[in-house]
Amino acid sequence: MTNINKNENYKNPLIDVGEYKSEHYEKNLNINTPGAVYECIICGKGIKHSSKHHTIVAGGGHEMNLIHKDEWDYAESIENKDGGFMGAFDIGSECVRKLKHIPNIKNYIRKPTKEVK
Numbered sequence: 001m002t003n004i005n006k007n008e009n010y011k012n013p014l015i016d017v018g019e020y021k022s023e024h025y026e027k028n029l030n031i032n033t034p035g036a037v038y039e040c041i042i043c044g045k046g047i048k049h050s051s052k053h054h055t056i057v058a059g060g061g062h063e064m065n066l067i068h069k070d071e072w073d074y075a076e077s078i079e080n081k082d083g084g085f086m087g088a089f090d091i092g093s094e095c096v097r098k099l100k101h102i103p104n105i106k107n108y109i110r111k112p113t114k115e116v117k
Contacts, residue, residue, distance in 0.1 A: 007060050009082035012068035042095035052093045055110040058086035066108040
């Protein structure tokens with residue numbers, strides 16, 4: 001069951017998706033994926049620059065605590081008092097599908113942007 005955490009720095013709860021982190025995460029980081037420029041925060045596999053990937057913004061001292069999209073601008077601002085703010089991480093499209101059953105997860109994941117050529 002996914003944990004939902006209250007944090008005094010944010011109005012909306014943080015969603016902890018740590019239980020979805022792959023047990024092969026470290027091994028996957030060491031696999032060379034041709035054309036990959038990002039790694040998925042959930043599985044560690046390479047994400048190709050041209051592929052669809054999503055981004056999450058994390059806080060509370062853990063990269064698996066997702067911040068609601070309405071608070072991303074605040075989270076990335078100097079006004080943010082969350083000493084555990086982790087920044088933004090990429091998630092591959094396969095791993096996004098693993099999270100789809102979590103209520104309101106769409107409010108915690110940034111959709112892919114089109115690459116500028």
